[in-house]
Amino acid sequence: MSAPEHPHPPPPPATNPNPPPQPNPTPASAPSTSVPPQPKPKPVELTGFRSALSHTGIPHSVLTWKPKLPSRNWLIFWTIAASITGTYYYDRSECKRIKADTIRQVEDKSREILEGGSLGLNRRVTVYGAKWPGDEDTDRALRYFRKYVKPYLVAAAIDYDLPTSPLQGSITRQIRAKILTQRRQALGLEPPTPQLSLPGVLSPEEYQRRELEGGIVLVGRASLKEYMEGLRRGWMGRVDAWKWEDEIEGKLRDDGVFDEPKLSQPEVAEVPVDTTASDLPVKTSPAPVKPTTGLGFLSRPQPQAVPVSSGQPQQATYQIPEQYHLPPNPLPPHPPILLLPFVNHIGFSQIPHMITSFFTERYRVKEGSEAALALINNSIRPFNPSGSGDLEFDVASEEYYNSDSKKLPEKIEEARKDYYEALKPRIEEARKYELGERELTDEENKSGKVVKLDELKAERKKKELRWMGNAEGWEIVRPESGVAWDERFGEGWLRVFELPKEGE
Numbered sequence: 339m340s341a342p343e344h345p346h347p348p349p350p351p352a353t354n355p356n357p358p359p360q361p362n363p364t365p366a367s368a369p370s371t372s373v374p375p376q377p378k379p380k381p382v383e384l385t386g387f388r389s390a391l392s393h394t395g396i397p398h399s400v401l402t403w404k405p406k407l408p409s410r411n412w413l414i415f416w417t418i419a420a421s422i423t424g425t426y427y428y429d430r431s432e433c434k435r436i437k438a439d440t441i442r443q444v445e446d447k448s449r450e451i452l453e454g455g456s457l458g459l460n461r462r463v464t465v466y467g468a469k470w471p472g473d474e475d476t477d478r479a480l481r482y483f484r485k486y487v488k489p490y491l492v493a494a495a496i497d498y499d500l501p502t503s504p505l506q507g508s509i510t511r512q513i514r515a516k517i518l519t520q521r522r523q524a525l526g527l528e529p530p531t532p533q534l535s536l537p538g539v540l541s542p543e544e545y546q547r548r549e550l551e552g553g554i555v556l557v558g559r560a561s562l563k564e565y566m567e568g569l570r571r572g573w574m575g576r577v578d579a580w581k582w583e584d585e586i587e588g589k590l591r592d593d594g595v596f597d598e599p600k601l602s603q604p605e606v607a608e609v610p611v612d613t614t615a616s617d618l619p620v621k622t623s624p625a626p627v628k629p630t631t632g633l634g635f636l637s638r639p640q641p642q643a644v645p646v647s648s649g650q651p652q653q654a655t656y657q658i659p660e661q662y663h664l665p666p667n668p669l670p671p672h673p674p675i676l677l678l679p680f681v682n683h684i685g686f687s688q689i690p691h692m693i694t695s696f697f698t699e700r701y702r703v704k705e706g707s708e709a710a711l712a713l714i715n716n717s718i719r720p721f722n723p724s725g726s727g728d729l730e731f732d733v734a735s736e737e738y739y740n741s742d743s744k745k746l747p748e749k750i751e752e753a754r755k756d757y758y759e760a761l762k763p764r765i766e767e768a769r770k771y772e773l774g775e776r777e778l779t780d781e782e783n784k785s786g787k788v789v790k791l792d793e794l795k796a797e798r799k800k801k802e803l804r805w806m807g808n809a810e811g812w813e814i815v816r817p818e819s820g821v822a823w824d825e826r827f828g829e830g831w832l833r834v835f836e837l838p839k840e841g842e
Contacts, residue, residue: 425697432700440707441493444714448495459540462497463553463676463713466509468560470682471815472743476504479557482680486706487555494714498555505804507811509561511582513568514575521577525662528579553673553713553835558680559732560815565675567814567822574824576663586803595758596765596795665826674718674833678709679732685740712835721832728834729821736817746812750805757801761794768794 381402384392388401407413467479480500491498503509522528530542540548556562683691695702711717722728742749768791770776782788813819 429697429700433703436700436703436707437489440490440711443711444490444494447714448493459548460495460497461552462499462548463491463555464499464501464549464673465555465557466501466503466561466565467557467680468503468509468564468815469506469811470558470560470684471506471746471812472740473682473684476502478682479503479561479680483555483557483678486702487678487710490707490710490714494710496552496714503564505807505811506560507564507807507814509564510568510571510811510814511807513565514571515581517569517572518575518577518580521572521666522579525577527577527658527662550671550673553676555676555678555713557678558682559735561680562677562731563815563819563821564811569827570822570824573665573669574826577658578663582807583803586806587799590795590799590802595761595798596791598769667826668828669826669831672832674716674835675721676709676713676835677728677731677837679705679735681735681738683738685742688738688740691738708838709835712837717836718833719836720830721834723823723827729823731821739817743812744816747809750809754801754805757798761798764789764794765791 381398384398384401391401392398408416465480465483467477467483469476470478480502483500488498501509501512503512519528523530554565556565683695767776768789771778771788772791778788814822
């Protein structure tokens with residue numbers, strides 16, 4: 339009897355779902371890649387003072403550290419950084435040394451007994467710094483003086499005045515007005531300046547003597563050009579009453595910008611008018627006054643009153659004789675002049691010069707100290723107008739005028755054109771409001787401000803003073819224009835403080 343067959347086959351044996359990894363069989367011919375463990379290197383044995391320092395808690399790695407040269411790039415970086423730092427430190431050390439040595443030389447001057455005792459006055463100099471062409475900072479030249487010359491004048495107890503020069507040509511106009519006032523007062527065409535009889539207030543003679551004992555400081559070539567042009571216009575020009583602002587206002591008054599539009603009128607018959615000589619305008623001048631004292635070198639016979647007959651009540655007018663317009667001969671004494679070199683680097687193209695000047699500050703400090711010593715010690719020589727003399731002073735600085743300065747006339751004309759195009763409708767609106775032909779706008783009602791014709795005239799005058807002043811000044815200081823000189827100045831009239839020559 340056979341065994342019964344199972345209806346179902348037996349289940350397969352159970353398998354592990356995560357069998358352990360089996361090592362890959364390595365062929366007998368493949369070399370073994372296992373690396374035997376390396377023994378740790380023994381620490382460097384410490385000897386001498388390092389062995390002693392190891393007991394203080396300093397890490398062993400610090401005691402056994404050996405420096406090595408940095409990489410090539412780091413060597414380049416540290417070399418450049420050290421060179422720049424050393425150059426800057428040396429330059430500033432030299433600046434301090436030069437300044438200290440110069441102050442030590444002049445500080446004894448401050449302890450000298452003043453003439454006149456306790457009411458005596460120190461020397462006083464006047465410093466003129468013209469606006470550098472192309473630079474909107476009008477105080478740049480005077481700051482140069484305050485930085486490089488002023489400390490030594492203060493140490494020597496010398497006072498100074500710093501007239502402002504807001505526009506190009508301002509120095510020319512200031513000098514001309516000053517000389518013209520002096521000439522007119524000496525001729526009796528203007529009353530003398532009132533003087534107070536108080537202690538410490540100088541008389542005209544004392545003021546003139548103090549001015550001659552002081553000096554004039556001109557910072558840069560532009561200041562020299564403007565100053566010399568002022569001397570020429572003041573001494574060689576006419577003595578008619580003149581004021582620059584009034585001259586500009588007269589030009590603006592007659593150009594018709596604010597004239598009312600003319601209305602068409604019916605033609606009328608012309609009536610002949612008898613224009614006799616008595617009806618013609620006569621050039622007049624204020625009545626003569628007594629000449630000022632202390633300026634006898636300019637005194638001349640006084641102009642006579644010339645009565646003019648007309649239909650109106652008789653009124654005496656005065657004409658200035660032509661001989662009054664001639665310059666005095668000889669010219670009155672003039673204070674000595676200190677010519678201080680000055681260069682102002684502005685603009686992107688001059689950045690290399692700015693970097694160089696930053697690390698060569700000592701040369702400007704030396705120039706300032708030498709100029710101050712010449713002024714303090716009264717080292718004076720005659721002005722040399724011939725050849726490559728004083729008229730060529732600091733001529734190399736004009737090479738650093740930027741391109742914007744040379745375009746100044748074109749910029750002024752462009753700004754003037756744009757302004758007057760915008761001014762026309764403003765004039766019309768202001769005139770209509772004053773005549774009652776329009777009401778206030780919403781903007782005017784909110785702001786509570788209405789622009790009137792007088793305000794527009796004042797605004798326009800202010801702009802024209804700036805435009806005309808800068809345009810006139812540029813014609814004086816531009817590189818193509820030389821320094822003004824007149825042979826009637828005479829030899830030896832001007833004097834300058836003598837600076838040491840190169841190499842001394």
